[in-house]
Amino acid sequence: MIEDLKRVHDLIDEMFFDHQKALLHFEFDRAFTLLEMYETVLIRHMNDEEAILLPVYSERAVSSGAGSPKYFFDDHAKMRSYVAVFKQKTAALRSEPDLDRALLKLLDREAFYLRLCSHHDKRETDFLYPILEQVLSDDEERSLMSQIDLDADRASAVGAPDLTGRGRQQKK
Ligand SMILES: [Fe+2]
């Protein structure tokens, strides 16, 4: 049910970690491909939330402060633009004259981005997901979730190079 989306967060985190590991090993083409795959799953997840969950949440949930619907859209917009910048920077690494400095700078920006993501995930697991579960009937919840293709998210991650057949460890 809606709580299952937490597993998509874990999957997304793990995909970003794989991109960062490729960066650490100076495998820049691979780091770029992994980042693109990460972006695909991330954007699909955010689009699902924006098109399917957030409209109902805005209408039915009384939530202000940290759970206000606007914050979810704002976080998503920031996340989209960060990932676009990371793609540019990752693609540019191969032609960087001062590679060590450029790579450290990218990893530093990515660390900042990961903090934003973890605040965002917490906002969703503290407000969006549990509040929706409270206000929706079982049928409504089922019908919303039937519009979200969780298998597609899993399949995108499994299709990633070198991600198959490797024990995926839970972070956290
Ligand atoms: Fe989100």
Ligand SMILES: [Fe+2]
């Ligand atoms: Fe989410």
